[in-house]
Amino acid sequence: MATRKAVLPRSSISVTLGICQLLMPLLGWAVGISFADLVQSVDHWVAFILFSLIGGSMVRNALSSRDDDPAVAKRTSWLALLSTAVATSIDASAVGVGLAMADIDIAVVATLVGLVTFAMAFGGVLLGRAVGPVLGRRPELVGGLGLVAIGTKILLDHMDV
Numbered sequence: 212m213a214t215r216k217a218v219l220p221r222s223s224i225s226v227t228l229g230i231c232q233l234l235m236p237l238l239g240w241a242v243g244i245s246f247a248d249l250v251q252s253v254d255h256w257v258a259f260i261l262f263s264l265i266g267g268s269m270v271r272n273a274l275s276s277r278d279d280d281p282a283v284a285k286r287t288s289w290l291a292l293l294s295t296a297v298a299t300s301i302d303a304s305a306v307g308v309g310l311a312m313a314d315i316d317i318a319v320v321a322t323l324v325g326l327v328t329f330a331m332a333f334g335g336v337l338l339g340r341a342v343g344p345v346l347g348r349r350p351e352l353v354g355g356l357g358l359v360a361i362g363t364k365i366l367l368d369h370m371d372v
Contacts, residue, residue: 224292225333231296232303233325239307240317254305255369261298262362265291269355273348298358302365 268291303324310317339350 222333224336225329227292227296228299228332229325229329231300232328233321235297235300235303236307236310236321236324237317239304239309240311240321241307242304243308243311251308254301254308255365258298258301259362259366261294261301262358262365265294265298266355266358266360266362269351269358271355273352273355 307317307321310320343350
């Protein structure tokens with residue numbers, strides 16, 4: 212009997228991404244007020260490592276032909292979701308650092324970013340579930356390669372290469 216991979220509810224995906232996008236500018240803002248010089252010296256390495264690890268994992272999963280045990284898939288799905296949410300909101304923390312130097316209401320900005328992210332993620336999950344059976348694992352492969360490329364670009368931009 213074939214096992215079915217556990218699927219996270221679209222609301223939990225949207226909420227997790229939205230909350231991370233809401234919290235990271237706040238975190239970046241708080242850190243920016245305190246440690247702006249220190250954070251700017253390592254943020255590109257952190258982004259590069261996280262994007263590469265998550266993107267590499269997506270590429271590996273896309274190229275894998277094995278079906279996961281449902282219990283392992285459920286744990287992995289939550290871990291992958293949280294890792295992806297944090298990695299894709301690293302840039303929002305960098306924006307928060309920049310906003311610490313400006314006269315901005317960080318609570319309003321962070322709330323708007325979180326709400327927009329929630330709405331876009333919810334729509335993206337609906338679209339993905341509709342076209343996913345047709346496209347198979349190709350979007351995961353492209354997404355993983357895209358994350359690695361984004362991480363590499365961030366690193367190269369900060370190294371002035």
